[in-house]
Amino acid sequence: MSKSTVSNVIRGAGGVAPETRRRVLESIASLGYRPNAVARHLVQRQTSTFGLLVGDLANPFYSELAKLVERHASQAGYSTMICNTDGRPKLESARVESLLEHRVAGIIMLQFSGTASVIGELLAQDMPLVVASWEERSDCVSVDDQAGARLAVEHLLSLGHRRIVYVSSELVEPATDAARFEGYRNALLAAGLEPVYLRWEKVGSEVPDRATAFFVSNDVVAIQLVDTLEERGVRVPRDVSVAGFDDIALAGLRRISLTTVAQPRERLAELVVAILIRRIEDGVGLPLQQHRLHPALVVRSSTGPPPP
Amino acid sequence: MSKSTVSNVIRGAGGVAPETRRRVLESIASLGYRPNAVARHLVQRQTSTFGLLVGDLANPFYSELAKLVERHASQAGYSTMICNTDGRPKLESARVESLLEHRVAGIIMLQFSGTASVIGELLAQDMPLVVASWEERSDCVSVDDQAGARLAVEHLLSLGHRRIVYVSSELVEPATDAARFEGYRNALLAAGLEPVYLRWEKVGSEVPDRATAFFVSNDVVAIQLVDTLEERGVRVPRDVSVAGFDDIALAGLRRISLTTVAQPRERLAELVVAILIRRIEDGVGLPLQQHRLHPALVVRSSTGPPPP
DNA sequence: GTGAAAGCGCTAACAT
DNA sequence: ATGTTAGCGCTTTCAC
Numbered sequence: 047m048s049k050s051t052v053s054n055v056i057r058g059a060g061g062v063a064p065e066t067r068r069r070v071l072e073s074i075a076s077l078g079y080r081p082n083a084v085a086r087h088l089v090q091r092q093t094s095t096f097g098l099l100v101g102d103l104a105n106p107f108y109s110e111l112a113k114l115v116e117r118h119a120s121q122a123g124y125s126t127m128i129c130n131t132d133g134r135p136k137l138e139s140a141r142v143e144s145l146l147e148h149r150v151a152g153i154i155m156l157q158f159s160g161t162a163s164v165i166g167e168l169l170a171q172d173m174p175l176v177v178a179s180w181e182e183r184s185d186c187v188s189v190d191d192q193a194g195a196r197l198a199v200e201h202l203l204s205l206g207h208r209r210i211v212y213v214s215s216e217l218v219e220p221a222t223d224a225a226r227f228e229g230y231r232n233a234l235l236a237a238g239l240e241p242v243y244l245r246w247e248k249v250g251s252e253v254p255d256r257a258t259a260f261f262v263s264n265d266v267v268a269i270q271l272v273d274t275l276e277e278r279g280v281r282v283p284r285d286v287s288v289a290g291f292d293d294i295a296l297a298g299l300r301r302i303s304l305t306t307v308a309q310p311r312e313r314l315a316e317l318v319v320a321i322l323i324r325r326i327e328d329g330v331g332l333p334l335q336q337h338r339l340h341p342a343l344v345v346r347s348s349t350g351p352p353p354p
Numbered sequence: 355m356s357k358s359t360v361s362n363v364i365r366g367a368g369g370v371a372p373e374t375r376r377r378v379l380e381s382i383a384s385l386g387y388r389p390n391a392v393a394r395h396l397v398q399r400q401t402s403t404f405g406l407l408v409g410d411l412a413n414p415f416y417s418e419l420a421k422l423v424e425r426h427a428s429q430a431g432y433s434t435m436i437c438n439t440d441g442r443p444k445l446e447s448a449r450v451e452s453l454l455e456h457r458v459a460g461i462i463m464l465q466f467s468g469t470a471s472v473i474g475e476l477l478a479q480d481m482p483l484v485v486a487s488w489e490e491r492s493d494c495v496s497v498d499d500q501a502g503a504r505l506a507v508e509h510l511l512s513l514g515h516r517r518i519v520y521v522s523s524e525l526v527e528p529a530t531d532a533a534r535f536e537g538y539r540n541a542l543l544a545a546g547l548e549p550v551y552l553r554w555e556k557v558g559s560e561v562p563d564r565a566t567a568f569f570v571s572n573d574v575v576a577i578q579l580v581d582t583l584e585e586r587g588v589r590v591p592r593d594v595s596v597a598g599f600d601d602i603a604l605a606g607l608r609r610i611s612l613t614t615v616a617q618p619r620e621r622l623a624e625l626v627v628a629i630l631i632r633r634i635e636d637g638v639g640l641p642l643q644q645h646r647l648h649p650a651l652v653v654r655s656s657t658g659p660p661p662p
Numbered sequence: 663g664t665g666a667a668a669g670c671g672c673t674a675a676c677a678t
Numbered sequence: 679a680t681g682t683t684a685g686c687g688c689t690t691t692c693a694c
Contacts, residue, residue, distance in 0.1 A: 048681045053673060063679060083455040084396045085671035089686045093392065095435070095456075103424070104603065109417035113438050116411070120437070125452060127403070128436040129428070130421050144433060147391040148403075273608050295412065300581050301609045356665045361689060371663060393687035397670045 097145035101157030114315030194341035195229025215246035283350035405453035409465030422623030502649035503537025523554035591658035
């Protein structure tokens with residue numbers, strides 16, 4: 047009963063006599079032996095751990111996604127090391143450095159803080175990486191942000207709105223925000239209307255009085271916007287309509303009932319993990335794996351016709 | 355420039371000549387050398403990774419807590435391996451086994467699925483463990499669930515309610531649920547009233563018509579309950595009052611405005627991590643570290659006087 | 663102050 | 679089918 051035989055039994059490698067196998071298993075049970083993954087990873091020069099970078103776990107969209115990603119990862123035999131970056135580039139690079147030192151098998155970025163260099167560095171080191179938003183340089187899977195925005199804006203347009211404002215926030219990474227704004231802008235331009243870009247942080251001071259509808263770059267901020275508006279006595283959707291993006295669980299509550307662009311979360315999580323595993327197994331040779339998923343408009347009651 | 359000298363420089367261990375130190379640092383930079391944490395952990399027979407077990411990351415209370423825990427952990431130099439158990443004991447033990455094989459330095463359970471044996475096994479192996487709810491046998495920190503429930507019920511009582519129903523759900527682990535029910539029960543009994551225990555899953559079929567108020571064991575279910583009630587045309591708080599437990603971020607929204615018992619999340623996360631680190635450093639000799647935090651009632655507009 | 667040597671617990675290649 | 683050997687990349691004595 048040498049180390050290698052025990053190893054063969056544990057790893058399910060063939061070539062072990064049934065009787066030997068039984069004895070090994072028995073000893074393992076009686077001694078309470080537990081294989082040491084650290085040692086295995088060292089000798090294999092490969093861990094079975096993913097690094098999961100998320101901007102803000104307190105944002106339901108990301109925590110829901112993180113949950114799904116972790117599930118798929120563990121089903122495929124991978125553990126998940128989670129890092130909340132708070133959207134801070136400094137923190138992000140520190141956490142990436144730590145993941146690299148831990149020799150994670152691959153990294154998933156649910157939200158990329160905007161420091162383009164981080165992605166470049168990861169790629170330069172051949173670290174398998176999947177970004178859950180559009181990223182030219184690496185494997186990625188995202189929803190078609192432009193199409194999603196167009197869906198929402200066309201809905202607002204068809205309701206009769208003419209003064210539709212785009213509201214952005216720091217919670218959405220710049221590239222994604224840009225794509226959603228672009229979709230919004232194209233839809234407005236096509237209707238011969240003028241796009242207006244507003245930062246959520248400034249809604250307090252400069253909210254355009256004549257706006258009859260807002261398209262907000264994510265649900266969390268959309269819900270906060272409804273809150274803020276109603277605090278000022280503006281009723282939604284009677285006085286003004288609000289549409290969001292993501293379709294977080296909360297958006298479906300009767301009291302919230304937010305019209306929004308739904309992301310296929312389940313499919314997204316599944317794909318992200320599958321793509322990462324593929325990259326890990328097939329290596330650098332594999333061409334870029336980039337997917338764009340279709341979003342769907344979910345009409346609820348935060349949008350309605352503009353006041354007369 | 356031997357391996358040990360490099361090691362001494364990296365670890366900041368003294369006894370290295372400034373000139374040598376400079377040269378080592380320079381080589382590290384030019385070669386792009388990155389220390390291998392896996393090897394370090396193997397030789398030290400200790401990782402710097404925490405295992406974080408959470409019942410449901412999609413529940414905002416847990417994701418908010420997870421975020422805080424991860425932050426404190428990383429500030430203390432620990433990585434966080436996250437495991438979503440979905441409240442399923444089978445999954446839970448599988449994930450714990452994986453954490454054990456990874457030789458995590460300690461485990462934090464944000465929600466314990468109810469299989470008492472898991473905790474026993476962990477303790478038997480001297481695995482540092484902190485449970486974020488009351489657990490006699492191990493280090494733990496929780497809010498005073500009984501006191502919290504009493505706060506909520508006394509508020510309802512003072513509003514004039516007499517038929518107050520307790521609503522439980524699978525989302526809350528049994529021990530916590532029991533403590534909250536106990537606090538509810540005591541408060542009702544003290545007022546000479548009869549406690550009623552109802553499972554959320556059964557609210558559809560057997561909701562007591564004469565109830566004028568519900569105390570729900572957590573916010574997520576409380577919010578769903580409000581939804582369900584209003585779907586049936588029952589208005590909150592006009593017809594019936596609802597109070598929850600946790601004070602998730604969502605509860606503060608105007609549209610939701612849920613009266614609830616607030617848990618000191620920030621303090622909880624901080625303590626959990628501090629206690630775990632203490633246990634890791636001081637070992638088995640240290641007596642049990644058990645803390646009970648004080649909850650606070652947050653009165654919002656989901657509660658009001660009962661209808662005449 | 664620096665280097666040489668041993669060994670953490672495994673796997674993989676090679677003997678037997 | 680089983681055992682032996684040689685590392686994986688570090689830290690930690692222990693010599694020098």
